[in-house]
Amino acid sequence: MRADARRNYERLLAEAATAFAEHGADFSLEEIARRAGVANGTLYGHFPTRRALLEALLGDRMRALAANGADLLDHPSPFDGLAVWARTAMSHAATYRGLGTAFMQAVQDETAELHTACQAVLSVAEDLVARGRAAGAVRQDVTAPDLYALINAAAWAGEQGSAPQGERLLAFGLDGFRTPS
Amino acid sequence: MRADARRNYERLLAEAATAFAEHGADFSLEEIARRAGVANGTLYGHFPTRRALLEALLGDRMRALAANGADLLDHPSPFDGLAVWARTAMSHAATYRGLGTAFMQAVQDETAELHTACQAVLSVAEDLVARGRAAGAVRQDVTAPDLYALINAAAWAGEQGSAPQGERLLAFGLDGFRTPS
DNA sequence: AAAACATATCGAGACAGTCTCGACTTTTCA
């Protein structure tokens, strides 16, 4: 990769990160290019789609999230392990406004840049849920997609209303996953 | 209201209803005007904003939903009354893709055309939740905004994934609202 | 150091959408 290309690439990522954080994940790409001091064709050269840009920004963190979930399979309480991970995952999904939507779409769209990362997350969710079910702490009818949907829906609610509202929703949902005593 | 104006108004509403149902609530207004055989200025004359159009399409149903909730205050089981209403509310919010978002925003934005209708719905939610709490069927820390957020978040999840996924999320969330036994 | 090559960048332009506004047309009713 040429030196100037690398420079522009980094600059674009940096501007995108702050713009998305402040204004949501559907902020104008044209404006991001402008802020990075680059023509918009250059932006599209590096990131053919908005999702490619998101993958570049979030891919590592998504993979870290999957790893973190794998670690929590050792947690003394299967239920708490799952709950802790779910809260972490939700705060990831709340990094930028609009991310929950992107994650829900990416997991279904094979061609999405984020697809692989989302699959990894879903697979960890499956492991955590399976462990909870096996331990009798989680209802038998709870599935990994349920957990994934809950996490993203709670993040979405947090974006729409207030962050605490999202957290409350997650907490109630997780309690709904519990085996009734 | 002039006869031709009324005709155009109705025609626009009809086209909007089918277009929104098929393509979601952010379908092009320009295209709706075209389908109604009217210039786009005419559409904007009748409905200054997209939300005004949504209010015209959904206002009555929202008010009916509030009335329905009031009736359910008589339900033999406070919890089931709330649950039945929540399911109805969710299927309302799933009428068009993108509606959950509109409802969440409308309840906060005083100037939104849907604001009053959403307030009415929220107020019924409050009554249903209060009754459940009083009967000991619903956790003391559950609030009307929690219920409203759950309904719309579940509708959102249904849009993103599949409708059954949305219903599952609602069911788990409602179970999370239950007083633990 | 300059030529030759590969790589990036630029920015105009095609396209779609939102929204406004002044010129024009239709309805209404006195």
Place this chain on the structure above:
DNA sequence: TGAAAAGTCGAGACTGTCTCGATATGTTTT
């Protein structure tokens, strides 16, 4: 019938997405 009121039209200003050929820049070779 003919104003006045009411409504409609559609061009045009604006923002955004995305593409592509001309141009410029960095890198490698001689």
